Amino acid sequence: MTSRLGLPDLGIGVGLRVPHYRHILDTRPAVDFFEVISENFMVPGGKPRYHLSAVCETYRVVQHGVSLGIGNPTAPADDYLVELRKLVDETKTPWVSDHLCWTGVPGTNLHDLLPLPYTQAVVERVSERAKRVQDRLGVRLLLENTSSYMSHASSTMPEWEFVSAIAEAADIGLLFDVNNVYVSAYNHGFDPSEFVRSVPHERIVQIHLAGHDNLGRYIIDTHGGHVIDPVWELYRETIERTGPVSTLIEWDDRIPEFPVLAAEAERARRVRDEAVAARAALGGRAPARPRMGVPVRGAAVPQHRAWTQGGPREHEGGSP
Amino acid sequence: MSGVDELQGELAELLTRRRAVDTDPTVREQCARIATGNDRLSPAQQIEIYREQFWLRHTSCLLEDFEGLGAVLGQSNWERLIEDYLSAHPPTSFSLRDLGDRMPEFVERSSWLPHHDLCVDMARVEWAYIEVFDAPDAAPLDPAELAAIPESAWERARLRLSPALRLVRVGHPVAAFRRSVRLNEADRSLPEPEPQNLVIYRGQGRDLHHQVLGDAAFALLQALSEGLALVPAAERAMARAPHQADQIEHELSAWFADWAARAWIVGVEI
Numbered sequence: 001m002t003s004r005l006g007l008p009d010l011g012i013g014v015g016l017r018v019p020h021y022r023h024i025l026d027t028r029p030a031v032d033f034f035e036v037i038s039e040n041f042m043v044p045g046g047k048p049r050y051h052l053s054a055v056c057e058t059y060r061v062v063q064h065g066v067s068l069g070i071g072n073p074t075a076p077a078d079d080y081l082v083e084l085r086k087l088v089d090e091t092k093t094p095w096v097s098d099h100l101c102w103t104g105v106p107g108t109n110l111h112d113l114l115p116l117p118y119t120q121a122v123v124e125r126v127s128e129r130a131k132r133v134q135d136r137l138g139v140r141l142l143l144e145n146t147s148s149y150m151s152h153a154s155s156t157m158p159e160w161e162f163v164s165a166i167a168e169a170a171d172i173g174l175l176f177d178v179n180n181v182y183v184s185a186y187n188h189g190f191d192p193s194e195f196v197r198s199v200p201h202e203r204i205v206q207i208h209l210a211g212h213d214n215l216g217r218y219i220i221d222t223h224g225g226h227v228i229d230p231v232w233e234l235y236r237e238t239i240e241r242t243g244p245v246s247t248l249i250e251w252d253d254r255i256p257e258f259p260v261l262a263a264e265a266e267r268a269r270r271v272r273d274e275a276v277a278a279r280a281a282l283g284g285r286a287p288a289r290p291r292m293g294v295p296v297r298g299a300a301v302p303q304h305r306a307w308t309q310g311g312p313r314e315h316e317g318g319s320p
Numbered sequence: 321m322s323g324v325d326e327l328q329g330e331l332a333e334l335l336t337r338r339r340a341v342d343t344d345p346t347v348r349e350q351c352a353r354i355a356t357g358n359d360r361l362s363p364a365q366q367i368e369i370y371r372e373q374f375w376l377r378h379t380s381c382l383l384e385d386f387e388g389l390g391a392v393l394g395q396s397n398w399e400r401l402i403e404d405y406l407s408a409h410p411p412t413s414f415s416l417r418d419l420g421d422r423m424p425e426f427v428e429r430s431s432w433l434p435h436h437d438l439c440v441d442m443a444r445v446e447w448a449y450i451e452v453f454d455a456p457d458a459a460p461l462d463p464a465e466l467a468a469i470p471e472s473a474w475e476r477a478r479l480r481l482s483p484a485l486r487l488v489r490v491g492h493p494v495a496a497f498r499r500s501v502r503l504n505e506a507d508r509s510l511p512e513p514e515p516q517n518l519v520i521y522r523g524q525g526r527d528l529h530h531q532v533l534g535d536a537a538f539a540l541l542q543a544l545s546e547g548l549a550l551v552p553a554a555e556r557a558m559a560r561a562p563h564q565a566d567q568i569e570h571e572l573s574a575w576f577a578d579w580a581a582r583a584w585i586v587g588v589e590i
Contacts, residue, residue: 039415045457046484047526067414073325080414105325105332108410110374114331122324150355150366154327189358217360218369313416315384315453 004205005140005173007094010060010246012269014261017251017311021051023258031262033060035248036091037310039067042083048314052091061091062206062246064175066310068098068133070143071116073105075129081136088137095205097142097175100126100163115148118155118162127169134172142205143167144175145195147183147212147221159184160198173205176245178235179227183212183219186295192234193291201242209235209268210250216297223311224253226264230295232271239275240286247272252311327354335371336410338403342368378406378419385420385450388498389427389442391508392435401430417454423447435510441490445498448486448520449528455484458586460524466580466588473590475551479544480587484522487542491515495530524583531582536564537575541584 011032016024023029034055041052055061065084068076088096101113116122126143134141145163157165167174176199185192209232211225227235227249239245249264278287331354334341341347342364355363382402383390390398409422427433427443458480469477492511495518500508517538519531533541539560543553554572558565579585 042415043417043454044483046452046454046522048454049457050526069414073328077414102328104411105328107412108332108336109412109414110332110335110370111377111411111416112335112370112373114370117324117327119324121322125324149369150363151358152327153352153354153356153363154323187358220369313381313384 004242004245005203007140007173007205008246009244010062010094012265012272013060013062013246013248014265015064015248015250015252015311016055016061017255018314019255019312020258020261021314025051025054028058029258029262031059031265033062033246033248035062035064035250038063038065038084038087038096040310040314041087051314056091061093062248063087063091063093063096064144064310065096065098066113067103067109067111069103069109070098070100070129070133071102071122071126073102076133081133085137088139093139095140095142095173096137097144097173097206099146100143100166101146113146115146115150115152116162117152118157118159120156123162123165123169127166130166130170130172134170140173140205141170142173142175144177144208145180145184146177147180147187147219149187149218149220151188158190158194158198160195164199167200167203172203174199174203175206175208176204176238177208177210178238179208179210179212179231179250180221182228182231182234182295183221186214186297187218189294191291191293192295193237193293196234196238196241204238204242204245207235207238207245207247208250209247209264210252222253223250225251227267230292232267234292235268236271236275237286237289237292239272240279240289243279243284244272244276255311330354331367334367335374336406337371338375338407340368341371375403375406378402378411378416381416381419382406382423386423386443386446388446388494388501389423389439391497391501392439392442392510393433397434401427401433404430417450420447420450437513438492438494438510441492441494442498444488445490445494445518445520445530448488448518452484452486452520452522452528455482455522458482458484458583460583461580461585461587469588469590476549476590478547478549478589479553479585480589481541481545482521482584482586485584486520487538487545488518488520489515489538490518493532495520495532519584521582521584534564534567535561536567537571540568540572540575541579 013033013035016034016036041048099113102116104110130141181192181195209227210223211227213220213222247268251261341351348364351364351367355366357363357366379402405426411419424443424447427439433439491513493514493516497511517533519533521529523529536557539557543556554568557568
């Protein structure tokens with residue numbers, strides 16, 4: 001089995017989301033691992049902490065964040081890192097992930113995963129900070145490529161070069177979001193296979209898969225539906241190059257019943273197994289396959305939806 | 321400040337604008353310096369996707385947290401209030417949980433609001449619910465610990481209240497109104513003025529509840545929450561609710577037992 005920066009392959013997991021808590025705690029379904037949104041549990045007590053603790057009793061949990069803001073004008077705040085570290089100690093997560101993006105400026109947190117300009121100066125800023133954050137957390141940091149809807153006029157390199165340069169310079173892992181590659185390829189008109197082939201495969205420690213909303217002129221990464229076929233194919237292409245990597249299904253909007261999510265995870269398992277077998281048949285080399293090409297514009301869904309990170313917040317339940 | 325910092329500052333201003341960025345020619349030019357656009361979207365339209373989401377995300381979050389306030393105000397007044405609020409207090413915390421932390425004081429200052437006093441009450445109560453929801457846990461009072469306290473020590477005993485409890489005195493029965501909103505009940509007539517002492521707390525099943533208390537009991541709890549020992553707290557309560565002084569004397573034990581059972585009291589310090 002390929003060791004990815006010394007980190008284990010956890011199999012196929014799903015995101016832990018509020019509408020499924022009851023089902024999970026009552027039936028303890030077979031799931032390789034759950035990914036939790038760190039910030040949802042960085043609170044002193046109450047239901048969020050209770051649910052996290054109950055899930056950790058049975059399952060392997062990995063932490064994924066949305067608020068690190070690694071590319072912000074200022075470095076991640078000390079108090080945020082202290083709280084994050086406490087949670088790491090509690091969940092025993094083997095790694096911590098967040099996004100390769102910026103989230104705000106001093107005095108304003110935009111609560112969004114905003115694309116950075118792809119420049120050498122930003123590579124240096126982010127990689128320096130990523131190293132320090134990784135040291136502070138005591139576990140490997142993974143940064144995730146984000147979906148984006150705008151491209152910076154000041155960028156001087158393609159996104160895959162930017163992502164690769166930071167991962168190498170900071171000696172961190174990658175959370176490779178295959179759906180995000182597809183969404184950005186559609187929105188910016190590049191070949192997603194180029195992205196898949198160009199990143200350092202040995203640094204890919206986890207993969208995300210999700211659905212999205214195609215609005216015709218652009219795609220929004222809503223995590224609101226099934227993974228589409230071209231993304232499954234891109235996932236297959238990724239696994240053929242990486243070997244088995246912990247893979248997670250994200251579903252944050254129009255969240256279905258848990259069995260639907262579990263079935264999506266089983267589909268990921270089948271695709272992953274097939275890709276691993278194809279790679280093994282060639283002695284560990286990726287099979288030759290044509291590039292996907294720039295995604296063709298698809299049929300639009302009628303509604304422009306707001307999107308969230310990590311699904312609905314846990315809110316007061318029980319008595320209204 | 322580096323070029324990236326300036327760019328991010330400029331974008332943050334654009335994304336928090338109340339109006340679309342693709343309608344104003346000057347702003348469109350500014351966007352064209354930042355974003356490339358493509359054959360489907362202009363630079364301003366690309367940035368507008370993020371600006372729109374800033375407002376959708378934060379307004380929906382505030383509506384979730386202040387559903388009762390929204391119901392009192394109705395659509396247009398609510399929209400005006402939250403646009404004003406987000407402009408005056410842009411989000412600063414990493415957590416959306418904290419987004420409404422200045423709403424009670426903001427509503428108090430927003431004297432243009434219809435049913436202003438009712439809105440102030442509702443905002444205070446709804447923020448209390450948010451605070452109580454994820455406040456620190458505390459173990460319930462240990463009967464053995466209680467039994468070990470000598471009779472003579474009770475006079476100076478300080479009762480420790482649960483961190484997941486808030487005392488809110490309001491001028492309207494807003495908790496009941498909020499409940500009817502959340503249950504989507506047909507009758508949502510706005511409540512008439514009627515002073516109430518509310519205890520908002522997290523029960524042992526971690527669900528949230530409210531309890532209406534009489535003046536004397538509420539005054540006693542307030543005094544205890546201020547850190548007074550039992551006897552001075554009772555004296556303070558008698559002073560605050562002199563019409564119910566006898567009740568304090570006679571019902572103190574029963575109240576104490578009830579509050580311990582509800583885990584409002586979680587410790588005794590001698």
